[in-house]
Amino acid sequence: MTTYHLRGFTLIEMVISIVIMAVLAVIAAPRFLNLQQDSKQATVEGVSAALASSLKLAESRIIIDNATQSIDYAGENISLTGNMPAASADTLRALLHIDVPSSWTRNWWEDPCDEPEFCILGNMYVGKGNYVEVPGFPLDSNGGLDRASYIWPRGYTLQSEGCYAFYINKASAEVYHTGAIVSGC
Numbered sequence: 616m617t618t619y620h621l622r623g624f625t626l627i628e629m630v631i632s633i634v635i636m637a638v639l640a641v642i643a644a645p646r647f648l649n650l651q652q653d654s655k656q657a658t659v660e661g662v663s664a665a666l667a668s669s670l671k672l673a674e675s676r677i678i679i680d681n682a683t684q685s686i687d688y689a690g691e692n693i694s695l696t697g698n699m700p701a702a703s704a705d706t707l708r709a710l711l712h713i714d715v716p717s718s719w720t721r722n723w724w725e726d727p728c729d730e731p732e733f734c735i736l737g738n739m740y741v742g743k744g745n746y747v748e749v750p751g752f753p754l755d756s757n758g759g760l761d762r763a764s765y766i767w768p769r770g771y772t773l774q775s776e777g778c779y780a781f782y783i784n785k786a787s788a789e790v791y792h793t794g795a796i797v798s799g800c
Contacts, residue, residue: 652800
């Protein structure tokens, strides 16, 4: 005859197990909950990196062609301002090979982007209605010679401390800047 000894968990073992799981949940849960924010930041930073690479290629095309008005970039015509790609929505579309939204809103500071992936805004300058200043890259008020363009993801509005990639054509100094603002993602 076989004898079985059934032994369960003691109350102390159960309490310790629950405490350990609670500590793990407190430490691990915020990590998993921030994945959506991290993914939006990574998306915007990826767009910024792609834009920077495309601008370098366009810069090479400008030098090779000795262009002053426009260049052919992968079959797309890109206008130049200050010997650099113009800061327009068409420029972003051509450099990144994406479509300019067909139903974008002029209320980009109030209404979230509702396009499939991104919204694009170009040709913004100091003095133009609802111009969005990029932190660390203020433009001079020089009659709109220096301009900025932006690309931001679905569900977000365009704001200075927002979630977007940018391209600034500082034609007055013949330099450009590109980057990402992800503090609002």
